Amino acid sequence: MEPHLIITDIDGTLAVDHQHVSPMTIAALNAAMDNGHQFFVATGRMYALAKIMADQVSDRAGVIGANGAVYDFAGERVHHLLGADALKAVNSVTTEHGLSAFYFSDDNVYYTQTPPAFVEAALRVFEPSGLTVGVKQVGNLTNLLKHEHEITNGIVISPRDAEGLQQSMADLQKLDLMHLSASNHDNMELIPRGIDKATAINELQQLTGIPAERTIVFGDGMNDIGMMKQAGVSVAMGNAVDAVKQVAKYETASNTEDGIAKFLNNYLQ
Structure with missing residues (x-):
């Protein structure tokens, strides 16, 4: 069989509980x-958080992180940055609506104002034990902009203010300074303009010479729809939201039922 490009989302797809990959799925991917x-x-x-999950599978596994803003290829790391104008806009809009924004480099989290405890707890869910991520309060926009050369993406988490989150997204969409997405109903993901998982996959297809028809993508959330459209073999997890299932060409079992392994063991036979 000709080589395929296999790409999986992590949360709700590869991981069973945000931090672990099942032995069956690890075996199928290594095979x-x-x-x-x-x-x-x-x-x-x-x-950094994506890499530790990839390494659970194999040191051969590559990483597309920050919703496509950073990825591995041939021992090199490719970056796209949010940029100063986007950082200024997010700071202004989230401050207006009383929301907390977090900004990410490869291995540091930056924020300007101390977030509510429940917001910080929601962010910490994704940090595996044994990995220490730098979490730095920079205090104000001026200090945040000192890190613009390393910030690839960000997230606004708002578990208790859906209206403020929706209004913030609408305000930022009007400015058209970045790509906005969501992996859950209570967040807004901040991505460099023109970048998403799909653009990273397209770049990897060009670099590897593996075409879309031999690209297999697994996902469960709204921010996976773009990359599914970039793949000839798009697979929704059994636990995926309906919008993902409508786009996908195939459906497999849920992330807690080894859906990835079950599909690959059948499809790649």
Whole structure:
């Protein structure tokens, strides 16, 4: 069989509980790589948090992090940045609506104002034990902009103010300074303009020479729809939202039922 590009989202797809990959799924992905296929995780997580999940599968696994703003290829790391104008806009809009924004480099989290405890707790869910991510309060916009050369993406988490989150997204969409997405109903993901998981996959298809018809993508959330459209073989998890299932060409079992392994073991036979 000709080589395929296999790409999986992490949360709700590859991981069973945000921090662990099942033995069956690890075995299936390693068998695929043994047979010449290439595997990448693709996530909104910052690079360091994505890398530790990829390494659970294999040190051969590649990383597409920050919703496509950073990815691995041939031992190099490719970056796209949010930029100063986007950072200024997010700071202004979230301050107006009383929301907390977090900004990510490969291995640091930056924020301007101390977030509510429940927001910080929601962010910490994705930090595996044994990995220390730098979390730095910079205090104001001026200090935040000192890190514009390393900030690839960000997230606004608002579990208790859906209206403020929706209005913030509408305000930022009007400015058209970045790409906005969501992995859940209570967040807004901040991505460099013109960038998403799909653009990273397209770049990898060009670099590897593996076309869309031999690209397999697994996902469950709204921010996976773009990359599914970039793949000839798009697979929704059983736990995926309806919008993802409508776009996907196939559906498999849920993330807690080894959906990835079950699909690959059948499809790659």
